[in-house]
Amino acid sequence: xxxxxxxxxxxxxxxxxxxxxxxxxxxxxxxxxxxxxxxxxxxxxxxxxxxxxxxxxxxxxxxxxxxxxxxxxxxxxxxxxxxxxxxxxxxxxxxxxxxxxxxxxxxxxxxxxxxxxxxxxxxxxxxxxxxxxxxxxxxxxxxxxxxxxxxxxxx
Numbered sequence: 551x552x553x554x555x556x557x558x559x560x561x562x563x564x565x566x567x568x569x570x571x572x573x574x575x576x577x578x579x580x581x582x583x584x585x586x587x588x589x590x591x592x593x594x595x596x597x598x599x600x601x602x603x604x605x606x607x608x609x610x611x612x613x614x615x616x617x618x619x620x621x622x623x624x625x626x627x628x629x630x631x632x633x634x635x636x637x638x639x640x641x642x643x644x645x646x647x648x649x650x651x652x653x654x655x656x657x658x659x660x661x662x663x664x665x666x667x668x669x670x671x672x673x674x675x676x677x678x679x680x681x682x683x684x685x686x687x688x689x690x691x692x693x694x695x696x697x698x699x700x701x702x703x704x705x
Contacts (some may be wrong), residue, residue, distance in 0.1 A: 616642050
């Protein structure tokens with residue numbers, strides 16, 4: 551099956567939201583208690599316009615979106631270099647082990663290079679061993695000496 555990786559656009563909102571919901575179900579099955587809020591409307595609201603919060607890539611097989619990767623850029627003062635932060639990567643179960651996730655990550659690496667980023671970073675839900683194994687197979691390493699912190703900013 552021919553695979554195409556392309557930049558995500560606003561008209562991809564519905565299929566990306568559907569895949570996101572599929573991913574959320576998978577994470578819930580692993581025990582993730584998060585009240586997931588991402589939808590087609592939030593995708594359109596936050597991913598487009600004058601100041602988009604993220605950008606994306608989609609993987610298509612025969613015109614159907616079977617995976618997506620959302621990212622934004624940042625900066626790491628310790629290393630004094632630009633970073634790409636991957637905020638979501640998902641490939642539908644039917645298309646896993648066919649190179650779709652790898653192709654999305656390889657395209658993300660190219661986008662990173664094109665924008666001057668030297669590192670890609672992301673978080674993985676600890677019980678998600680399937681994802682952890684995938685990332686290790688493509689050469690990613692665990693960061694054991696840092697903890698993710700969170701502080702909600704209320705208006």
